[in-house]
Structure formats: C-alpha cells, structure tokens
Amino acid sequence: MDVFGSFALILAFICAVYAFGGGIAAIITRHPLLVKSTRQAGIATCCLIFIATFSLEYLFFTDNFSAAYVVSHSNRALATFYKIAALWAGQEGSLLFWSFLLSIYVFSVLIAYRNKNGELMPYVGVILAGVQIFFLTLNNFVASPFKALAVPGASGAMDLVTRADGNGLTPLLQYPEMVIHPPNLYSGYTGFTIPFAFALAALLARYPGEKWIHLTRKWTMIAWCFQTAGILLGAHWAYAVLGWGGYWGWDPVENASLLPWLTGTAFLHSVMMQEKRGMMKVWNVWLVFATFILCITGTFLTRSGIVSSVHAFAQSSIGSWFVGFLIVIFTVCLAAYLKNRDYLKSESQLDAIVSRESSFLFNNLILLVSCVAVLSGTLFPVLSEAVSGSKINVGAPFFNKVNVPIGLFLLFLTGVGPLLAWRRTSLESLKRNFAWPLIVGLVAGVVIFALGCREMYSLICFSLCFFVTTTIVMEFYRGAKVIRVRSNASYLTSAIELTMRNTRRYGGYIVHMGMVLVFVGLAGVAFNQNVQKEMQPGSSIELGKYKLVLQSYDSKPEANYTGLRLNVEVFVDNKPLMMLYPERRIFETNGETGTMVAIYSTLREDLYVVYAGQSPDTKLPVIHAYLNPLVKWIWFGGVIVVFGTLVALMPNRRAVLVLSGAQQPAPEPLVHGMTPSVTYRKGQD
Amino acid sequence: MKKQAKFAVGISVIVVALACLAWLGYGESKTYYHTIAELESLKGAELSRRMRVGGTVAPGSIHHFTGRVDFVLEGEGKSLPVSYVGSDPLPDTFVDKSQALVEGRPTDGRFVAEVVQAKCASKYEAAPGGTVATSSAATK
Numbered sequence: 101m102d103v104f105g106s107f108a109l110i111l112a113f114i115c116a117v118y119a120f121g122g123g124i125a126a127i128i129t130r131h132p133l134l135v136k137s138t139r140q141a142g143i144a145t146c147c148l149i150f151i152a153t154f155s156l157e158y159l160f161f162t163d164n165f166s167a168a169y170v171v172s173h174s175n176r177a178l179a180t181f182y183k184i185a186a187l188w189a190g191q192e193g194s195l196l197f198w199s200f201l202l203s204i205y206v207f208s209v210l211i212a213y214r215n216k217n218g219e220l221m222p223y224v225g226v227i228l229a230g231v232q233i234f235f236l237t238l239n240n241f242v243a244s245p246f247k248a249l250a251v252p253g254a255s256g257a258m259d260l261v262t263r264a265d266g267n268g269l270t271p272l273l274q275y276p277e278m279v280i281h282p283p284n285l286y287s288g289y290t291g292f293t294i295p296f297a298f299a300l301a302a303l304l305a306r307y308p309g310e311k312w313i314h315l316t317r318k319w320t321m322i323a324w325c326f327q328t329a330g331i332l333l334g335a336h337w338a339y340a341v342l343g344w345g346g347y348w349g350w351d352p353v354e355n356a357s358l359l360p361w362l363t364g365t366a367f368l369h370s371v372m373m374q375e376k377r378g379m380m381k382v383w384n385v386w387l388v389f390a391t392f393i394l395c396i397t398g399t400f401l402t403r404s405g406i407v408s409s410v411h412a413f414a415q416s417s418i419g420s421w422f423v424g425f426l427i428v429i430f431t432v433c434l435a436a437y438l439k440n441r442d443y444l445k446s447e448s449q450l451d452a453i454v455s456r457e458s459s460f461l462f463n464n465l466i467l468l469v470s471c472v473a474v475l476s477g478t479l480f481p482v483l484s485e486a487v488s489g490s491k492i493n494v495g496a497p498f499f500n501k502v503n504v505p506i507g508l509f510l511l512f513l514t515g516v517g518p519l520l521a522w523r524r525t526s527l528e529s530l531k532r533n534f535a536w537p538l539i540v541g542l543v544a545g546v547v548i549f550a551l552g553c554r555e556m557y558s559l560i561c562f563s564l565c566f567f568v569t570t571t572i573v574m575e576f577y578r579g580a581k582v583i584r585v586r587s588n589a590s591y592l593t594s595a596i597e598l599t600m601r602n603t604r605r606y607g608g609y610i611v612h613m614g615m616v617l618v619f620v621g622l623a624g625v626a627f628n629q630n631v632q633k634e635m636q637p638g639s640s641i642e643l644g645k646y647k648l649v650l651q652s653y654d655s656k657p658e659a660n661y662t663g664l665r666l667n668v669e670v671f672v673d674n675k676p677l678m679m680l681y682p683e684r685r686i687f688e689t690n691g692e693t694g695t696m697v698a699i700y701s702t703l704r705e706d707l708y709v710v711y712a713g714q715s716p717d718t719k720l721p722v723i724h725a726y727l728n729p730l731v732k733w734i735w736f737g738g739v740i741v742v743f744g745t746l747v748a749l750m751p752n753r754r755a756v757l758v759l760s761g762a763q764q765p766a767p768e769p770l771v772h773g774m775t776p777s778v779t780y781r782k783g784q785d
Numbered sequence: 786m787k788k789q790a791k792f793a794v795g796i797s798v799i800v801v802a803l804a805c806l807a808w809l810g811y812g813e814s815k816t817y818y819h820t821i822a823e824l825e826s827l828k829g830a831e832l833s834r835r836m837r838v839g840g841t842v843a844p845g846s847i848h849h850f851t852g853r854v855d856f857v858l859e860g861e862g863k864s865l866p867v868s869y870v871g872s873d874p875l876p877d878t879f880v881d882k883s884q885a886l887v888e889g890r891p892t893d894g895r896f897v898a899e900v901v902q903a904k905c906a907s908k909y910e911a912a913p914g915g916t917v918a919t920s921s922a923a924t925k
Contacts, residue, residue: 272877344873408839408886408902453791465796469803481818491818493837494811501810502803509799693877712874715851724874 102167105155106246109196112148113236115141119229127222135222142210142225145232146203153200156193156245160186165263168247169193175268177660185279186269191403191418192245194282198399199235201283202290206232209294209319220312223301231293234425242421268660271687271694277337285330285357289395291323292360295367296392299385303436306443313371313384318749320371320388324364325745331357332738343695343710345630345726347734350499352409355478356398359471363391366467369460376522377457378447382437383464385444389433394471396426407481452524459517466506466513473502504557508564511619514612515568518575536574541567561623565616572609572616579606600753607748614744617737624705624730632724634715644727646707647671648680653721661685661694666711666721670700682711682723705729816888821860824891837888838896840865842903844881858885858896867896879903 119141126134156169160183165171173186173193188194206228213221239245253259295316302312334357339347348354367387373380401407404419450457476483477494484492519533545563553559580594587594599606633641635650642648651667664684670677680698687694700707708726715722817836819827824838840858847856854869867887869875879885879901887898 342876450788450792453788453795458792461792462795462799465799466803469800473803473807493816493818495814495816497814498807498810501806501813505806506803692880695877710874722874 102155102159102164102246102248105152105159106240106244108148108152108155109236109240109244109246112145112152113233113240115145115148116229116232116236119145120226120233123222123226123229127226138222138229139210139214139225142229143207145229145236146207146210149196149199149203149232149236152239153187153196156196157184157187160184163266165266166249166260168249169245171249171263171266173266173269175266175660178269178274179659181276181279182269182274185273185282188282188286189269189273189278192239192243192247194286195235195238195243196245197282198286198290199232199239201286202232202235202293205291205294205319209297213315217311217315220298220301220305220307220315223305224297227297227300228293231297234421238418238421242418268687271661271685271692272341274687274694275337275341277333277340281330281333281337284326284333288323288325288327288330288357289360289399291319291326292364292391292395294319294323295388299388300433300436303385303440303443306440310375313374316388317368317371320364320368321745321749324361324368325742325749327357327361327364328745329738329742331361332735336735339731340697340699341695343697343712343724345628345708345710345724345728347731350474350477350496352407352478353402355474355499356401359398359475360391360394362467362471362474363387363394366464366471367391370464373457373460379450379457381444381446382441385437387464389429393426393429393433394475396422396429400426401478407478454520454525454530456517456520456522456525459513459520463510463513463517466509470503470506474499507619507622508557508560511561511564511568511616514615515564515571518609518612519571533571533574537567537570540570555626558623558626561619565620565623568612568616572613575609576606597753599747600750603750603752604748607744607746607750610744610747611741612744614737614740614742617733617740619737621730621732621734621737624728624733627729628726630724630726632712632722634718634720634722636720641723641725643707643725644705645672646677646725646727647674648709648723648725650721650723651679658685661687663696664711666723668698668709668723670707680707680709682709684711684713701732703730703732706731821858821863821865824865824896825863827891832891835888835890837886838865839884839886842879842881842883842885847879847881858887865896866894867898869898869901871899871901875901876903 119138122134122138122141125131126138158164159167159170160174161180163170163174163176169190169192170186173189174183178186186193188197209228210221210225213224248260249263250258250260298312298316298319301307331354334354335347338349339345367384370380370384370387374384400419400422402409404422406419450461452458477498480494481491484490515537516534521529541563544566545559548562549559553562576595576598577591579598580591583589583594583597584591587597589597599610629643631641631643633639635641637650637652640647640649647670649669649671651669653664653666656663656665662685664686666682668680668682670680678700680700682698683696685694685696686692695710698709700709706726706728708728710724710726712722712724714720817831817834819836819838821838821840838858840860843857843859843864847854852870854875856867856869858865858867869887870889880903883903885904886902887896888900888902889896889898891897
C-alpha cells in the first residue's frame with residue numbers, strides 16, 4: 101500500500117506539472133482542448149492526492165510497521181480515533197494532509213466553475229496548480245511519508261525491516277482536540293489559497309473588479325471561519341491539556357496562525373468598500389496577497405525551527421524550501437501588480453471622517469498594525485541577530501501592551517461602524533443611532549466600577565461590550581419592527597426573516613456578537629487567581645468561594661498508560677458541590693507524562709485544578725488550583741462566530757411583494773441602510 | 786485638502802501611540818538568547834541581564850529539592866549547572882535528553898532559572914524485541 105500511495109503522489113505531481121504548463125499554453129493559445137485537458141489534469145491531481153492520503157491512513161489502520169512514519173506515530177494499542185489523527189502528527193504526514201485539504205478546495209473550485217467565468221478560470225487553474233506543485237515537491241522529494249523502515253545491513257546496503265509494534269502517539273497529542281484542531285486550522289490556511297488565486301488571476305487577466313470580489317467572498321469567509329475555529333480550538337486545547345492555566349502564550353506558532361487571520365479579517369471588511377464605492381482596489385489585492393503569504397510564512401515558522409517554540413517540529417532544512425517559495429510568490433505578485441496596476445484605479449474618494457468608509461479604514465489600519473507588531477515580535481530573535489549579532493526575544497508583555505488597546509479600539513469600531521452611513525453621516529443620524537448605546541455603555545461601566553472592578557482595561561472592555569451589544573440589538577430590533585408591520589409575526593420570527601433576507605449583513609452582526617462574547621471572556625484574565633499546595637488526604641485549600649479537599653489518590657493502569665489520579669471534593673459554603681479528578685498519565689511506550697486538568701466551568705468562572713506533581717521530599721501530591729473568571733464566554737463566543745459565518749454564507753431568501761386587489765401597498769419606511777426592495781434579487785447579495 | 790489632513794492626523798496618532806506602547810512592552814520583556822559556550826565569554830553588565838539559554842538535559846542530572854530543581858544542561862561540548870526556582874510545575878516534556886530552554890540569570894557559576902521550557906527530543910526507536918535503529922522522522 102505504501103508503494104501504491106507513493107506512486108499516486110508522483111502521478112499527482114506529474115498531473116500538476118501538466119496542469120501548470122499546459123494551463124499557461126491554454127491561456128496563450130486559447131485552444132479549447134488545452135483548456136479542457138488542463139482542467140481535467142487539475143482535477144486528476146486532486147483525486148490522486150486523495151488516494152495517496154487514504155493509502156497512508158490505510159497503513160495506520162492496518163498497523164503496517166514497515167513504514168517509518170507509521171512506526172513513529174502509532175502503535176497497536178492506539179485508539180482508532182487517534183490513528184486517524186496520527187496522519188498529521190509529524191512533518192511528512194502533516195504536509196500530505198496540507199496537500200489533501202488544499203486539493204479539496206481546488207477540486208471544488210475547478211468543478212464548481214467548470215462552465216463559468218471562462219476568461220478567468222484558466223488563470224486560476226494555473227495558479228492553483230503552481231501552489232500544488234510546491235507542496236507535491238515536498239511530499240514527493242523532500243519529506244515523503246511513505247519512506248520504508250530500513251537498517252544498515254551486513255553487506256553495507258540498507259535492509260528493510262518491520263517492527264512488531266510502533267512508538268505510539270506523543271501523549272500530549274492523545275486528546276480529542278488533536279482530531280479537530282489541525283483539520284480546522286489547516287483548512288483555514290489552505291483555504292486562503294483560493295481568494296489569492298482569484299485575486300492574482302483577476303489581476304493578470306484584467307478581469308472586472310466587482311466580479312472577482314464577488315466570487316472570492318464566499319471562499320474567503322469559509323477559510324476565515326475555519327481559521328477562527330482552528331485558533332480557538334488550539335487555545336482551548338492548550339488550556340485543557342497543558343495545565344498552565346492559560347490559553348494563549350504568544351508563542352511563535354500561535355502567532356503564526358493569528359497573522360493571516362488579522363489580514364483576512366481586514367480583507368473581509370475592506371472588500372465592502374470596493375463593492376459599494378469602487379475604492380481600495382490596490383489595497384484589497386495586496387491584502388489578499390499578504391494573507392496568503394502569511395499562511396505560507398506561518399507554516400514556515402512552525403516547521404523550520406528558526407524561532408524556538410514549544411510547538412515546533414524538530415529542526416530540519418525544510419525551511420529553505422519555504423523561503424524559496426515565498427520569494428517566488430512575492431516576485432510573481434509584484435510583477436503582476438506592476439504590469440497591471442492601472443486596472444486597479446479607484447473610482448471614488450474618501451468623503452468624510454465620520455463615515456462608514458472611514459471606520460473600515462481605521463479597522464484595516466489597526467488590524468495591520470497588530471499584524472506588523474505580532475510579526476516583528478515573533479521574528480525579533482532572527483531580526484536582532486541579523487542586525488546586532490545577539491538574539492533577543494520579546495515576550496507576552498510586548499504583545500499584550502500593543503494588542504490590548506488595538507482590541508479595544510476594534511471593539512469600539514464594531515459598534516460604531518455599521519451605524520455610520522456611507523460617504524457622510526449627519527449629526528441627527530449620529531444622535532439617533534448612538535444615544536442608547538452610549539448611555540447603556542456608560543451606565544454599565546459605572547455599575548461595574550461600583551461593584552469593585554478597578555482594572556482599567558477590563559472596565560473599558562466591559563463598557564464597550566455593552567455598547568456594541570446595544571447597537572447590534574437595535575439593528576435587529578429596527579429591522580424586525582419593519583417586517584412585523586406587514587406580517588404581524590412575533591419579533592423573533594421577524595428577526596429571523598430579516599436575517600434570512602440579508603444574510604450577509606445580519607450574519608455579520610451575529611459574528612460581531614460572538615466576538616463581543618469572546619472579548620468578555622478575555623477581559624476576565626485580569627482577575628485570575630491561583631494557589632498551590634502540597635496535600636495529604638483530608639487536607640484542604642481555599643480559592644475564591646471554593647474549598648478543595650483531597651479525599652484520596654490512586655493509580656490505575658489503562659490500555660497504554662497508567663493514570664495517577666487525585667480524588668478532590670469541591671465544597672461551596674461548606675456544602676459539597678462535586679468531585680474533580682485531576683490526573684497525570686504515564687505512557688508505556690515512551691515513558692512520557694501528560695497532564696489531565698480537571699475543570700469545573702461556569703459562566704462566571706472556571707475552577708481549574710491540576711495535579712502538579714509530587715513534592716520531592718515528602719512524595720505527597722501537589723495541587724495547583726486556578727480561578728479563571730469568564731473563560732467559558734470565549735468558547736461560547738467562538739461557537740456564535742462560527743454560526744454567524746454559516747448564516748452569512750447562506751443565500752438570501754427573496755422578499756416577496758404581495759399585491760391584493762387594487763390596493764397599493766404602503767411604501768416601506770426607510771430603515772437605515774436598507775432600501776425597499778421591489779425587484780427580485782438573485783441569490784446571494 | 787482638509788479632510789486628507791484629518792485622516793493623516795488620525796492615522797498618525799494611532800500609529801505613534803501604538804509604537805510607544807510597543808517600545809515600552811519591548812523594554813519590559815526583552816530577553817537575550819545565548820548558547821552555553823557564549824556564557825563564558827560574557828562580562829560585566831551583560832552577565833546581569835535576563836537571558837535564555839538552550840541545551841539538552843544531561844541524563845540522570847535532574848534532582849528535585851524543596852523549592853528548587855537542579856539539573857545540568859549540555860550543548861556544544863560544554864555543560865551548565867542550572868537551578869530552577871520557579872513556582873510553576875515543570876513541563877511534562879522535561880525529561881532526560883529533552884531539549885530545554887531556560888530563562889533567568891547566571892549566578893556564581895550556576896544558572897538560576899525562573900522559566901523552563903522543554904521540547905520532545907528526536908525519537909530513537911527501541912521497540913520491544915527489535916534492534917535499536919535511528920529514524921529521521923520528526924515527532925509532533
């Protein structure tokens with residue numbers, strides 16, 4: 101099967117080369133046979149990569165320990181669940197997994213648009229094939245997952261061997277989130293290739309601006325949704341498994357996933373400027389280029405080991421391949437831009453500082469500043485070594501000092517932006533739209549201050565969260581009221597109907613609402629507490645309103661590990677609440693240990709209990725307990741963000757105008773931003 | 786051109802404010818990185834700076850005491866005795882032969898570390914019943 105898989109991979113490489121070279125010929129000659137055959141080749145490349153990936157999975161499922169990659173990451177006792185995930189546990193397999201997910205996107209794009217956008221698709225096909233060629237080069241020639249296991253034999257040649265059992269999966273990876281975090285995150289990274297391909301193709305083909313924006317929007321939203329989910333799942337995994345009580349450490353690999361998210365978010369907003377007013381064309385094109393380049397940079401940072409990280413793969417020379425690819429991408433983008441930039445001329449100007457364009461401009465500005473800051477901070481050791489000879493590292497204080505104010509300003513814009521009018525907002529409109537939100541925000545701030553909160557940033561954050569929530573609720577309320585006039589349905593039904601008629605706008609508001617909840621969760625960090633103590637059975641520690649009593653501890657052998665478990669009883673007001681079981685696991689195959697945190701999570705706070713280890717002198721267990729307020733809001737907010745994106749991706753429900761007899765319908769009152777629609781609108785906005 | 790000026794002012798204010806914050810944050814958190822070999826050649830003010838040092842944990846050198854953990858880091862043929870005095874539990878990946886990164890200050894021939902980070906070392910295969918063989922497959 102491994103021969104079969106590696107054969108599929110090399111065939112995929114050949115098809116991709118044809119799709120690329122033949123595709124260029126197809127663009128030049130416009131010969132229909134060339135156009136069709138290169139598209140087929142592109143589809144074939146994807147299918148062959150699917151086959152290769154399934155072959156590797158097959159090797160895992162059949163415990164084939166003659167394949168080096170399977171031996172390194174699996175063993176017989178490993179649960180099937182984790183055998184699937186072992187595919188992406190190491191360098192070679194995760195690169196194949198990257199190709200696999202990219203191929204799903206490429207396949208979908210080639211099939212979906214096979215009879216449309218004939219001017220553009222040949223260019224898109226060539227660009228996608230080019231990207232696939234790079235990753236297939238790595239899959240085939242640099243980091244092959246199908247390497248057979250061999251030892252030097254007596255005659256000096258390599259002898260193939262088969263192990264009785266493998267090494268097993270690293271314990272830190274034996275957690276359910278291992279099965280979902282990488283697929284989501286990689287789907288985000290690879291997904292941004294599609295808008296990149298369309299943007300570059302449109303630039304090369306001088307395709308009308310509105311059309312390529314329209315086409316890529318859905319794909320960008322899909323990639324963005326996966327990226328957001330991937331980042332939050334990673335944070336949750338770090339929180340639940342590593343046992344340091346936090347969820348984000350500004351580690352280089354974490355930052356790598358955040359960078360394209362920042363530019364991707366900026367792009368999702370600034371496209372609206374191009375659609376409505378034909379502005380920011382150059383900016384948008386470079387934003388998409390930057391997002392894709394940051395995705396490749398992100399995976400380069402993770403795999404090359406140029407910056408030290410707790411996540412990084414072992415050091416290898418694969419980094420130079422990525423640097424080469426980045427140089428090629430940048431050169432191609434720059435060349436295409438310089439050649440065709442007159443086609444990107446702006447159609448309008450910025451009119452006023454109090455306008456929706458202006459809020460998008462500031463949104464983009466601070467997202468970009470954040471991106472530059474995080475990128476510089478992450479690469480600082482490399483930069484400082486090049487400049488001054490000594491490697492200097494910057495840590496959390498740097499990243500937090502810059503990003504917290506940025507986050508708060510972004511939160512402010514989230515409330516303000518949607519209520520500003522295009523071009524110029526009048527004073528009456530400002531008063532009408534912002535009176536209530538401002539009042540609610542200020543009152544909330546005063547109340548929270550009165551309740552004892554003195555942390556300035558958290559206070560501002562909570563105020564802004566109330567401010568933004570009010571603006572969003574008001575938007576839904578106003579729109580629902582209009583629909584209710586006609587249909588006499590409840591407010592809820594009207595709000596749903598409202599959303600379904602303009603999914604992009606109201607789905608977007610739902611996403612904003614989700615982000616507000618995430619910010620509420622983040623604001624809790626300022627109030628974290630923790631306590632650590634050596635415990636014997638019967639002793640207790642107190643944290644907040646909780647009292648933790650260690651009842652007993654035991655050791656339990658399982659299939660592939662031994663669990664050292666603490667039985668902790670939690671009391672509130674001297675009444676027993678529940679039992680928690682923080683655990684340390686010692687894995688048989690490689691002797692490594694893993695920490696299983698016990699978390700009691702409520703909306704108000706998380707009680708987070710870790711079996712920190714044994715005291716060196718007394719051998720008694722040491723418990724480290726944390727009280728983390730509001731963390732649950734982050735995960736809950738993330739779910740809302742994903743839900744909102746799904747809503748925004750749905751096609752609009754058409755508004756139907758019903759005439760009864762000779763009665764003329766009263767014209768719908770003009771709700772801010774919404775024009776009455778008497779024509780049927782096709783599908784998505 | 787007045788509105789252009791307004792935008793320019795607004796943008797500059799934001800960028801300058803954030804640059805100032807970045808500068809402050811940098812000052813608060815900057816940590817130099819040195820190899821074990823370089824430590825011997827540091828002098829004066831450089832020795833009292835907060836720094837990070839990387840190396841491999843020497844097998845059998847990890848000893849736990851009350852309030853500190855002693856071990857020896859090895860790299861490029863040199864060795865460095867380290868005392869970890871932080872309150873957080875050591876990471877699960879901190880075992881013999883793992884690659885570790887310590888952060889703190891050198892004191893009296895030892896290195897006093899407040900933070901210890903560790904990473905899985907490249908795997909060596911030692912399967913039951915089989916001979917030991919090397920593999921270049923990376924882990925994690």
